[in-house]
Amino acid sequence: MxxxxxxxxxxxxxxxxxxxxxxxxxxxxxxxxxxxxxxxxxxxxxxxxxxxxxxxxxxxxxxxxxxxxxxxxxxxxxxxxxxxxxxxxxxxxxxNTEAVAEHTILHMLAVLRNLLPLNKRLCEGTWAKDEFVARSFNLQGKLVGLLGFGNIGKRVATLAKGFGADVQYFDPYRAQEKDEKALGVSYVSFDQLISTSEILSLHLPSNPNTLEIINSGVFNKMPSSAILINTARGNLVNENDLIEALKNGKLAGAGLDVFYCEPLKKDSPLLSMENVVLTPHVGGSTxxxxxxxxxxxxxxxxxxxxxxxxxxxxxxxxxxxxxxxxxxxx
Known part of the structure; x- marks a missing residue:
């Protein structure tokens, strides 16, 4: 047997x-x-x-x-x-490609449109029609930066382009030029990606080279109006640095499906931040x-x-x- x-x-x-x-x-x-x-x-x-x-x-x-x-x-x-x-x-x-890619777009939209705080206000009996207008944005016209361009990254690019976003990417292994043209994306350096992307979405594997690749040094270079999306691996991000960046206004928001330690600790400051959308590592769970x-x-x-x-x-x-x-x- x-x-x-x-x-x-x-x-x-x-x-x-x-x-x-x-x-x-x-x-x-x-x-x-x-x-x-x-x-x-x-x-x-x-x-x-x-x-x-x-x-x-x-x-x-x-x-x-x-x-x-x-x-x-x-x-x-x-x-x-x-x-x-x-x-x-x-x-x-x-x-998992389609499910995780769609979940990535879900996080982008939820952060950009303040979905969770709007839902919370409504459940509390407040009709907050105008409260979040000044910080609500379309995905259309945004510059989406993909850090990692494997199967999921490529699918996210296609979906984001469907919303009218512009897409750039960095990956240690550049895609073929014909594939870049077919997808309508541009290849840029790591430094250009983090300094110009309005939405930075992570699609790298976890290994010694990618451990905490997103840290305070990166947050200091990102536009303060940018948001971070991570549906890949939690240890790509230094979580304490992320929390500080969100607290200090160096980052406008974040959408996270993965965390450094899972389950996420019940006392994590991320749980009380209105500009953060959290899900319990369910990107592929459909x-x-x-x-x-x-x-x-x-x-x-x-x-x-x-x-x-x-x-x-x-x-x-x-x-x-x-x-x-x-x-x-x-």
Whole structure:
């Protein structure tokens, strides 16, 4: 019997999909929290969501063939140590793209139009028709800066352009000129991006090079009328510096779906700021999206077990694996 550890918190819908779609040759073991990690020693595969998977954990997984990450973020996994054990780490690219991109636009509009304070006033019995007019803005005509230009960044560009915004971007790996022209975006330096963008939206992965890439030095260079949107990873932003920038008027507002520590602490000053929109890391959480993600996780595991190819872009530690490679790719 091939054993798969379902590691982390999963909704009933997600688990129902796994048990329904999994072939009979496989058996699921639910490992919802770190205190159940002793069960990992017998797992051939894991599907990992949110929990940490460091070198000590990987070392304890004596039978582990592959780590399948739910969604795309793999910053909780020691991918180099996994590679040293010749264990591929596989993600699910593309499935979250539309949901996260739309959520990004939602945050932009909610901050620009003061959606939450207007709703709060109305619920309190105040008809605040004119209170926020002077600080309510259209997305049309705004200069949106995208820091990171992968699948989600590109989709955000398309959606923002649909609202009539202008879009510029910076990414360590510049897109092809034909793609820039097709999307109607311009490539600029990092310094130009942060100093000219009226809306700065983050779409980078979390790694040592991007840790706290948005900090007080960046806020000091941004226009004071700018807003920050982060639907990527919480540790891209120095949260204390962000709070100070919002308090001191160096930043007009922020829309955040991700945080340095999750769940967000109940005493965080961000919770009481009217110019900040917060959601609990739900950018990719739409009806049906979770099912597609679980099906992709299972598909990758079954392909690996059967010696079939997995898309190269989904194998995040491929270049670190040793020959002979334990995984086929296309």
């Amino acid at each position: 091939i054993k798969i550890g379902l590691v982390g918190p999963y909704s009933p819908r997600m688990k129902e999909t796994v048990y329904r779609d999994l072939p009979k040759a496989y058996k699921i073991e639910e490992i919802p929290s770190i205190d159940k990690y002793t069960h990992l020693a017998l797992m051939d595969y894991v599907i990992l969501r949110t929990l940490k998977f460091d070198s000590a954990v990987i070392e304890s997984c004596k039978r582990l063939k592959m780590i399948q990450k739910y969604a795309v973020g793999f910053d909780t996994i020691d991918i180099a140590f996994a590679a040293a054990r010749n264990i591929p780490v596989v993600i699910c690219t593309g499935i 009806a049906g999206n979770d099912i597609k993600m679980m099906q992709q996780c299972l598909s990758n595991i079954i392909k690996f077990e059967n010696g079939e190819s997995i898309e190269k872009q989904n194998i995040v530690n491929l270049k670190l694996l040793k020959e002979p490679l334990p995984i086929r790719f296309s």
